[in-house]
Amino acid sequence: MCCVLVAAWEAAWGQLRYSVPEELPKGSFVGDVAKDLALELAALRARGARVVSQGRTQYFALHANSGQLVTAERIDREQICENVELCVLRCDLIVEGEMKLYAIEVEITDINDNAPSFGEGEIELRINEIASVRMRYTLRRAQDPDVGSNSLQSYALSGDEHFSLSVQAGADGEKRPELVLAKALDREEAAFHELLLTASxxxxxxxxxxxxxxxxxxxxxxxxxxxxxxxxxxxxxxDVPVGSALLSVTATDPDDGTNGDVKYIQEISDKASKTFRLEPDTGEIKLLRNLDYEVTDFYELLVQAHDGGGLSDTAKVSISVTDVNDNAPEISVRSALSEISEDAAPGTVVALVHVQDRDSGGNGEVYTGPQWDRETVTN
Ligand SMILES: [Ca+2]
Ligand SMILES: [Ca+2]
Ligand SMILES: [Ca+2]
Ligand SMILES: [Ca+2]
Structure with a gap:
């Protein structure tokens, strides 16, 4: 497998160049140094050839028996060549007996060993429900330390028709994902939207x-x-007692917080305001003073519901007062003869009596009958 991936570069100006992919296991074949330098294995062994890396870590070694350059460490391209497109390690083959030094360059090629990553945690955005369609919101970018086609290529968004994705290319060629509002929001319909951003x-x-x-x-x-x-x-x-709750009016407002807080107000110009009190928090209408059907048998109130954001609604309240038999008939003698002859003919008018009952209907019907006797009239 390693041998398929490895390719020997031509030696030029006495320099050897090889190319191996990163992350090969320790001891993997890099290049046939002895062959490429036309050195005899026996001579290499006899004269004490060794490979020395430039830098602290020895990434390569010379396999004494075969004369091959092999890896001495697992090499992570992203660690040794961060943000560098062409990653090259240098080492020298030293043949001590000949006092010769051959420079070797090994290009470490990228493999796709890193997935794009957005880092920890979810992305949280706060957007007002009246935000305009086509508004754009910058999203966190994904990182992929690989290079070329192994690095980040595209973004995709899934989850909700309210949002779409736009990817802008920055001056540095870097792709910047943006969330675009595609359809108007409505908090009362959906207070949260869950989306999934994928980087490939x-x-x-x-x-x-x-x-x-x-x-x-x-x-x-x-x-x-x-x-x-x-x-x-x-x-x-x-006769309903003062303080009784007669009815409740109810208004609803689906908004949040003070925008949805409803308070009830009775229109103060209303003459009924002395008789009824509208509770601002509950919408209950309570009786403030005694009703009297005989004085007023019908009230009409205008009530308003206000939210904390200045919007309101109006409704009408009709209160019909029904009669209760709370009045005795009143009798008054409008005129009477001061005296009457005992032989007055039957049918003689002796007095005009006015009988009144302030109640209505059956409660106000006056029955004048046998209880009316001579004594009552003359007294
Ligand atoms: Ca990658
Ligand atoms: Ca890589
Ligand atoms: Ca709202
Ligand atoms: Ca509201």
Missing amino acids: DGGEPALTGTARIRVIVLDANDNAPAFSQAVYSVRVPE
């Missing part, structure tokens, strides 16, 4: 890295409170 390199096979994107949709006051009914009607008996 161009290796064979391609490696990928993913990042979860969590979009938190911030609230705007885009809903007015709405009453459950346009008109609330209630019938209450006139």
Whole structure:
């Protein structure tokens, strides 16, 4: 396998150049030094040939029996040649008996041993629900320390029709992913959006890295409170005690926080405001003073629901007061004869009596009958 990957470079100006992929196991074949330098193995062995790397770590060794250059360490291209496209290690073959030194260059070629990575944690974005479609949001870039086609090639986004992906190429050729708002948000419909950003390199096979994107949709006051009914009607008996709750009005607002906080207000110009009190927090309508069907049998109130962001709704409240038999009939003598002859003919009018009951219907019907006797009239 190693031998297939390894290719010997032509020796030029007495210099040997080889090329091996990174991450080969220790002892892997790099180049046939003895053959390429036309040195005899016996001479190499006899004269004490060795390979010395430039730098602290000895990456290569000379295999004494075969005269081959082999790896003395596993070589990680990304570690020794960070951000360098062409990664070359240099060493010298020293033949002590001949006092000769042959320079050797070994190019370490890249293998696709790193997947693109977005680092730790998910990407969190906070976007207002009224953000304009086509707004762009910069996303974290993925890193892939490999080079060429083994490095980062493309991004893809999945998860939600509200968002699409745009990849901009920077001046340095680096790809910058951006999230684009493709469809208007609505916090009341979805307060969060979960997306998946995938980065791929161009290796064979391609490696990928993913990042979860969590979009938190911030609230705007885009809903007015709405009453459950346009008109609330209630019938209450006139003797209902002061302080009683007669009915409740309810408005809902799906927004968040103060944008969805509903307070109820009774229109103060209303004459009914002295009789009824609307509780601002609950929408309960309570009786402030006694009702009297005989004075007012119908009230109409206008009530408003306000949210904390200045939007409101109005509803009508109709209160019908029903009669209770709370009045005795009143009798008044409008005119009467001061005296009457005892032989007055039957049918003589002796007094005009006015009988009144302030109640209505059956409660106000006055029955004048046998209890009316002579004593009552003359007294
Ligand atoms: Ca890679
Ligand atoms: Ca690599
Ligand atoms: Ca609202
Ligand atoms: Ca909202």
